[in-house]
Amino acid sequence: MTTQTSTQKNFFNIHTTGIGYLNNIRLVEPKKGSLFYSCDIAALVGDSSKPEYRFFNCNVKGEETERLVKRCQDAVNEKKKVLISFVMSDLWFDTFTYQKDGKEHKKGDTGVTLKGRLIRIKTIKVDGQLVYSEQAHANSDSPQA
Incomplete structure (x- = not known):
């Protein structure tokens, strides 16, 4: 009879969702550890006719999220609204x-x-034009019948 022990770690997570403007995308080289991307988000809050902002500095996590942030870098550098x-x-x-x-x-x-x-990007608009949608991306990856 063999006994298996579980080495699975459990975590408590808190997730915040929102809509905001992407700014200041940069590659960070820490003294210790690996390179990573970072960005700032000016999140919109309050009445949509007169929103306020909450500013966040985010470490970008995950291959897909990093790919999407890097895809936005030229637009951000060109001062477009992302x-x-x-x-x-x-x-x-x-x-x-x-x-x-x-x-x-x-x-x-x-x-x-x-x-x-920053662990997930659901949609991206550049100067008001939708350039990425998580749903459309997921649907295009599924096999066609």
């Missing part, structure tokens, strides 16, 4: 010190950055 429907996980905050005076803050003030892991 609107995505997204899923983030594992939100956390980080503090920093302002290095120069700004409109609302002075040099030396402490600021807070909201961070997360």
